[in-house]
Amino acid sequence: MYRPSGHGYIEAVVGPMYSGKSEELIRRLKRAKIAKQEVIVFKPCIDNRYSKEDVVSHSGISIRAIAINHTEEIHKYITDETQVVGIDEVQFFDEGIVAVALELADKGIRVIAAGLDLDFKAEPFGPVPELLARAEFVDKLQAVCVKCGAPATRTQRLINKEPARYDDPIILVGATESYEARCRKCHRIKK
Ligand code: ADP
Numbered sequence: 001m002y003r004p005s006g007h008g009y010i011e012a013v014v015g016p017m018y019s020g021k022s023e024e025l026i027r028r029l030k031r032a033k034i035a036k037q038e039v040i041v042f043k044p045c046i047d048n049r050y051s052k053e054d055v056v057s058h059s060g061i062s063i064r065a066i067a068i069n070h071t072e073e074i075h076k077y078i079t080d081e082t083q084v085v086g087i088d089e090v091q092f093f094d095e096g097i098v099a100v101a102l103e104l105a106d107k108g109i110r111v112i113a114a115g116l117d118l119d120f121k122a123e124p125f126g127p128v129p130e131l132l133a134r135a136e137f138v139d140k141l142q143a144v145c146v147k148c149g150a151p152a153t154r155t156q157r158l159i160n161k162e163p164a165r166y167d168d169p170i171i172l173v174g175a176t177e178s179y180e181a182r183c184r185k186c187h188r189i190k191k
């Protein structure tokens with residue numbers, strides 16, 4: 001779709017883990033850079049899966065990013081030249097991220113936000129539902145279900161290789177935790 005530059009808008013890229021959200025975000029941002037647009041990328045400090053300063057996909061492609069603790073910090077990095085703003089792992093930001101995205105888009109900036117639409121309980125994740133409602137463009141990606149090969153729309157949380165319970169704490173000391181992409185049929189939540 002033709003999206004004229006200088007017209008601000010919000011693009012949301014969502015889906016479960018391994019669905020290619022980071023890859024898609026990086027692809028769009030790299031194309032903007034090829035078009036010589038001024039691009040800046042943010043991610044929350046919590047996610048230091050591979051690198052403190054980069055957005056890195058599971059397949060290993062990456063782009064330079066700024067890790068921030070609070071949504072308000074975004075303002076200090078935006079200049080009159082900024083044309084495109086990328087945000088990864090948007091689900092980990094507070095609700096304020098939606099107001100910031102709207103403000104940037106109103107100023108004429110293209111905002112591309114990627115993140116999980118659902119948590120491991122398959123419930124809407126943090127600010128993402130609001131962001132989806134307010135975005136001009138939404139892409140919902142699927143991974144491949146590791147159990148049956150169907151399109152995966154959910155993230156399975158495993159604790160010591162068993163499906164996590166609904167009320168298991170977010171941080172579990174001494175347990176091994178992992179995540180898998182699964183379809184609706186294969187996704188499990190222990191009550
Ligand atoms: P996300 O940001 O959505 O977690 P990434 O962009 O980091 O996803 O990674 C997507 C890549 O993960 C795929 O291109 C593929 O190489 C790899 N991958 C690993 N497991 C799966 C899976 N179950 N389904 C799809 N892709 C997978």
Ligand code: ZN
Nearest residue numbers: 145148183186
């Ligand atoms: Zn399945």
